[in-house]
Amino acid sequence: MTSPFRQNPVFRFAPSPNGPLHLGHALSAFLNHDMAVAQGGLFLLRIEDIDLMRCTPAFEQGIYQDLRWLGLTWEEPVRRQSEHFFEYRAALDRFIDMGLVYPAFMSRGEIKAFVSEYESAGQSWPRDPDGAPLYPPLDKERDPQEVKALLASGAKHAWRLNMERALAQLSDPLVWLELGQGSETSIEADPAAWGDVVLSRSDAPSSYHLSVVIDDALQGVTKVVRGLDLFHATSMHRLLQALLDLPVPEYHHHRLILGPDGRKLSKSEGSTGLTVLRDAGCTPSDVRRFVGL
Incomplete structure (x- = not known):
């Protein structure tokens, strides 16, 4: 169902806390934040931590630290997927009742x-x-x-x-x-x-x-x-x-930041990690330049 967009658009940046943020994440976060500001909209931060085996509180805290260092602010409270499993289960139950799973x-x-x-x-x-x-x-x-x-x-x-x-x-x-x-x-x-x-x-x-479509709907996201x-x-x-x-x-699907091998960046590539860049003396302006903004 397509509904009329709100007067104030809603954007979201939704990283998973299963590793440190890198330049690819910075590009996506900057774009969402900057578009929200330019269009008089809201910028949401969502923590996509449904993978309980790989996601950790330390990586989650790293996300907040990196984004604050970049100069980004977001609406509170932050939605954490691990706190909403009941909503995803309700949707799954609907599919079970419909005979679609x-x-x-x-x-x-x-x-x-x-x-x-x-x-x-x-x-x-x-x-x-x-x-x-x-x-x-x-x-x-x-x-x-x-x-x-x-x-x-x-x-x-x-x-x-x-x-x-x-x-x-x-x-x-x-x-x-x-x-x-x-x-x-x-x-x-x-x-x-x-x-x-x-x-x-x-x-x-x-x-x-399943979780991403439910989250976007419940949070009123109008621009992905x-x-x-x-x-x-x-x-x-x-x-x-x-x-x-x-x-x-x-x-809006944006370009990717690619590594030397021509593939998209991985969280295992430490040289592009935001914490590594910050510790090396880079500034948020440097990061914007690195990602082509």
Whole structure:
């Protein structure tokens, strides 16, 4: 559902506290903050810490320190995803009630073995836009009594979206308004390219895809400004928004800061970390220059 945009647009910067911020994060934070100021809007900070195994309080504190050093301010309180698992679970329960998700029991190793066996015959197994193999159809074909028994036994499982059933719910093509290509462009979404994506798993109560669309809706975000590496993910987000009847923000996917190898920066590359740059005597103005602003 597309709703009229507020008079004051709402932007958000949403890092994960699983490592130190680097120049790529600085570019995204600057763009969101500067656009909010220029348009008389709000700049929100969201901590995306659904990965309870990798996210730490120390990295979270590092995010606040780095952003304050850059001279950025944001609305309070900060939304932390780990405090809102019940909201993501409520959305998952809706999908369960609608019959649009199913429990998936295959491990990563089993998926890899299935794909390897399939491709050993000279055929190519389909992959999503990130290059990961699409989930095999075995769990969708399980006998309902077998599924019930597996769940009752406590077998580890994820909840995956049944893409075929989800697409059957739509009456109109999915599109989004893209502002990051120099002009307003209507982009047709292709969620089928992602296959049956995970919405929840035993070690992560919510997936990125599910939590981000709910967070954006609940926070009233109207402008999603993020890196080009998430351009194709927008197709999945548009599908979830349509299924949950959520408002649709405008999107702006910006260029990435690339490393010497031509790939986007990683949190493991210490030389581009904001804390490292600060300790080396760089100023926030230097960082703006480094990211091309």
